[in-house]
Amino acid sequence: MxxxxxxxxxxxxxxxxxxxxxxHRAVITSDPEVISIADKVIIPGVGEARSAMKHLKERGLDRxxxxxxxxxxxxxxxxxxxxxxxxxxxxxxxxxxxTSVKRFPDGARVPHMGWNDxxxxxxxxxxxxxxxxxxxxxxxSYYAGVNEYTTxxxxxxxxxxxxxxxxxxxxxxxxxxxxxxxxxxxxxxxxGL
Amino acid sequence: MLKKRIIPCLDIRDGRTVKGISFVNxxxxxxxxxxxxxxxxQSADEIVFLDITATHEKRKTLxxxxxxxxxxxxxxxxxxxxxxxREDVSVLIRSGADKVSVNSAAVIEPRLISSLADSFGSxxxxxxxxxxxxxxxxxxxxxGGRKVTGLRALDWAGEAERLGAGEILLTSFNRDGTKKGFxxxxxxxxxxxxxxxxxxxxxxxxxxxxxxxFEETSCSxxxxxxxxxxxxILIPDxxxxxxxxxxxxxx
Numbered sequence: 001m002x003x004x005x006x007x008x009x010x011x012x013x014x015x016x017x018x019x020x021x022x023x024h025r026a027v028i029t030s031d032p033e034v035i036s037i038a039d040k041v042i043i044p045g046v047g048e049a050r051s052a053m054k055h056l057k058e059r060g061l062d063r064x065x066x067x068x069x070x071x072x073x074x075x076x077x078x079x080x081x082x083x084x085x086x087x088x089x090x091x092x093x094x095x096x097x098x099t100s101v102k103r104f105p106d107g108a109r110v111p112h113m114g115w116n117d118x119x120x121x122x123x124x125x126x127x128x129x130x131x132x133x134x135x136x137x138x139x140x141s142y143y144a145g146v147n148e149y150t151t152x153x154x155x156x157x158x159x160x161x162x163x164x165x166x167x168x169x170x171x172x173x174x175x176x177x178x179x180x181x182x183x184x185x186x187x188x189x190x191x192g193l
Numbered sequence: 194m195l196k197k198r199i200i201p202c203l204d205i206r207d208g209r210t211v212k213g214i215s216f217v218n219x220x221x222x223x224x225x226x227x228x229x230x231x232x233x234x235q236s237a238d239e240i241v242f243l244d245i246t247a248t249h250e251k252r253k254t255l256x257x258x259x260x261x262x263x264x265x266x267x268x269x270x271x272x273x274x275x276x277x278x279r280e281d282v283s284v285l286i287r288s289g290a291d292k293v294s295v296n297s298a299a300v301i302e303p304r305l306i307s308s309l310a311d312s313f314g315s316x317x318x319x320x321x322x323x324x325x326x327x328x329x330x331x332x333x334x335x336x337g338g339r340k341v342t343g344l345r346a347l348d349w350a351g352e353a354e355r356l357g358a359g360e361i362l363l364t365s366f367n368r369d370g371t372k373k374g375f376x377x378x379x380x381x382x383x384x385x386x387x388x389x390x391x392x393x394x395x396x397x398x399x400x401x402x403x404x405x406x407f408e409e410t411s412c413s414x415x416x417x418x419x420x421x422x423x424x425x426i427l428i429p430d431x432x433x434x435x436x437x438x439x440x441x442x443x444x
Binding site: 020021047048106109111114115116117133135139141155156175180181184 | 196
């Protein structure tokens, strides 16, 4: 069973529907027991870091997430919440990835919205089979820089983490659930772990 | 590199796709769910659904249709038409829309933009601007073009960004449905004024028109309807043409 974390984030339905399109059953839940026994956990994310962390903390979900041992995938804001700190709302986050999230500097159009590619560093099983020419869909104003957990790099004026991994925790800054065939492959790779 | 986006727009009425010349003389162009799936397969980068009759008929966009679309496609889509409250947006987002576009209601009550951005995040709030060239100025028009306001399109775009819009969908009302090409001047002026993405709309008739709007303005995307619906231009052909002209697109 795949648990999609229910919290005050925007695109929870999109993730559930994407999984169902691929033939997988997904449960939207904020129940710590259901999350703990799920085979896989996905933390979707469109929203704002400070209110999202507040929501998770009030329900004790922050402690539940960091204690998970099964594969966990954070998408977009989900990835950012797994970092230590976000400039968005000056927010202390979950600290799974020991790195900070910053706002794109002036100069580039923000949000970084649309289809962009990434360079895979070939060490992330969920990116297996993705080619350099494959584009995925991004929409975000904040980013995690390239760091020791980075498994794929995207270039938008500055280089940032398109994907990260720390043990059983995976993150994508892009939205696999909205990224056509390459996105579906990444979701399948994650589910197949 | 970030790609320039090609966006088919499906105008919806009574659950069916329609497109007319300057929003009148509607012609039926099919089932929106089927069309959406076909466009996703043809490498459309996003799809916009506009309930074009919603504002003056006070009809709410059909959440059920949005749900069906979300089930059918794996690319982002925007829903607009008659959206005037947080509840309207909440229903659409919950039904699976990635973004919503607001138009007349935001012109009448600009604080709607900041309220929606605070609640749902800027990234899902598109401000649609219908611009009409009147007495030497590009002015904002509302209610499907029936009313020209005293607001300059360029000023309104800047204000929408300041209030928290995540993207601007700029339609040239003078060109919409004419197939004479995008209005380069206002598209360029607004794209240069704001730092959020701008979608150019209104007037696409040939592949050259798309090349021109991407070469001569800094817009992020271009939108069209009937030329796609009636197969006059196929999106894969258009993208290959743009790629051959050194415009980066997703193939």
